[in-house]
Amino acid sequence: MDEQVPRDFETLRATILDRRESLPKRIAQIAAYALDNPDDIAFGTAASIAASAGVQPSTLIRFAQQLGFDGFTSLQQVFRERLRERNSSYDERLQALRAKAEGGAGHRAIFDGFVAAASTSLNDISRTLDDANLEEAIALLAKAQTIYVLAKRRSYPVATYIAYALGKLKIRNQLIESAAGLNAEMVSFATPADAVIAISFSPYAPATIEEARAISEQGVPIVAITDSSFSPLAQFARVWFEVAEADFAGFRSLSATMALAMALTVGVGEKRRDAGRRRKA
Amino acid sequence: MDEQVPRDFETLRATILDRRESLPKRIAQIAAYALDNPDDIAFGTAASIAASAGVQPSTLIRFAQQLGFDGFTSLQQVFRERLRERNSSYDERLQALRAKAEGGAGHRAIFDGFVAAASTSLNDISRTLDDANLEEAIALLAKAQTIYVLAKRRSYPVATYIAYALGKLKIRNQLIESAAGLNAEMVSFATPADAVIAISFSPYAPATIEEARAISEQGVPIVAITDSSFSPLAQFARVWFEVAEADFAGFRSLSATMALAMALTVGVGEKRRDAGRRRKA
DNA sequence: GCCAATATGAAATAATAATTCCAATCCATA
């Protein structure tokens, strides 16, 4: 018996490619289809796959048998296993990272912990972000004459990134910060024709809250990124996003907030470009 | 009919979690199993899944029906679809999202793009980061009297985050930035007993390079985070990290750099604490 | 503690899908 049944996808693939030349026409046809559409093989029924590949179900079974399987079903297992492994790798790796980080095995573990926290946060936010909310925020910001950016302490890096990106997109913006302690004055220039992006997480920096309150009392609409509906920022905001960042070693990730911030920024850029184009036309 | 059938996995998951409380015991049991072992649902037969979850096949079908599906088979489709999608690698997904965003597919696509870019970057860096390099950098920084942080433009948010974290850890640090244009003077205070974290990506901000050169000429050791071995920063650095961030819509992610920055920061914090403890003992 | 409504288990049934079989066709070779 020189027939070694390929148990994993890569071996199977190699075997098929190897024999390609010597396969009968219809078998070759289904072989090509299998390598091109492995997902279909994993999920389809013999009949549906055969139809998609343009052959008879029986041919599909002969193909499987020629490879040493005892039928289509066992061939299909290989294709399913492949999907399973590919898919689990990500979650499992995250799990492993977290476990290793918990175990405290040197500095690599710290790094892994931050990577895991960031990944988790990204997963969470892409699950929970509300599309309508995003549209509303972008629409609001796109109308603004000047976009003010307000964030301190832990959220400050996000603010600087937003300011950088807005600048690159040639969107007028003002980061509310001042070495000279002129924040209050800066805030007082904002009008209802402007808008604010405010970012703050618990424990909320008092200055951020205070400035957000002042600016909202002037009628300037606020888009807030914060961590719960109890956040004082949420009550001043016209639109607000709840972002739950995972933490590690006492520091919360910023990855989800960053992704959202970029989406807002670039979204505003696009919306303005579209509006401009429409006006010209 | 108020029954909205969840067509995608996330919606389904949310629906299940939402109703969790009100589900009968066995149904709840299979619901929990489904969320814990989605792969098994995708590939198993009703009988095999029911057995693994410790319920009857009929319960599984009732579960599906309660969610608004017309049977187990249509519920299973959702789990299969999830595998299909998840399976496409991050790179492929990023590619697809880019195309989608180009085509003007709404703002959600932009957001998804940034999330995908961040995830890709995190994947890459956790694959490529060299442990020894990390140890060396942390050892070097832990010895420093003052840690100077140097980064402009796109990398500036990372610098502010490092400065924030170092501050929280009570590690003396100095962000090299000055509204008054006194960077050169600031740099001149650094001595070989200090250290620098410098971050710069192509196109390298000339000021960063210039200051890095000046500071290295004073014998101050530099830990650099940059994007290639050809980076001018790499040549001034005692230790350097190559970080390849994925980009989307013209903006590169910062997630990998952030994770590395946090690992460095917290690593230094730990190393100092350990050293302090040893000295006391 | 009893009743009705609801939930569960187990087996029967229906549906679906894989496999087999055989006749028809194709192809290489003499």
Place this chain on the structure above:
DNA sequence: TATGGATTGGAATTATTATTTCATATTGGC
């Protein structure tokens, strides 16, 4: 171009799997 073997198509058969049904158990309200 005739012949044997290999290949293929399509329907029949068999196996597997989902679903339904109904008897039994459990639960919650009075």
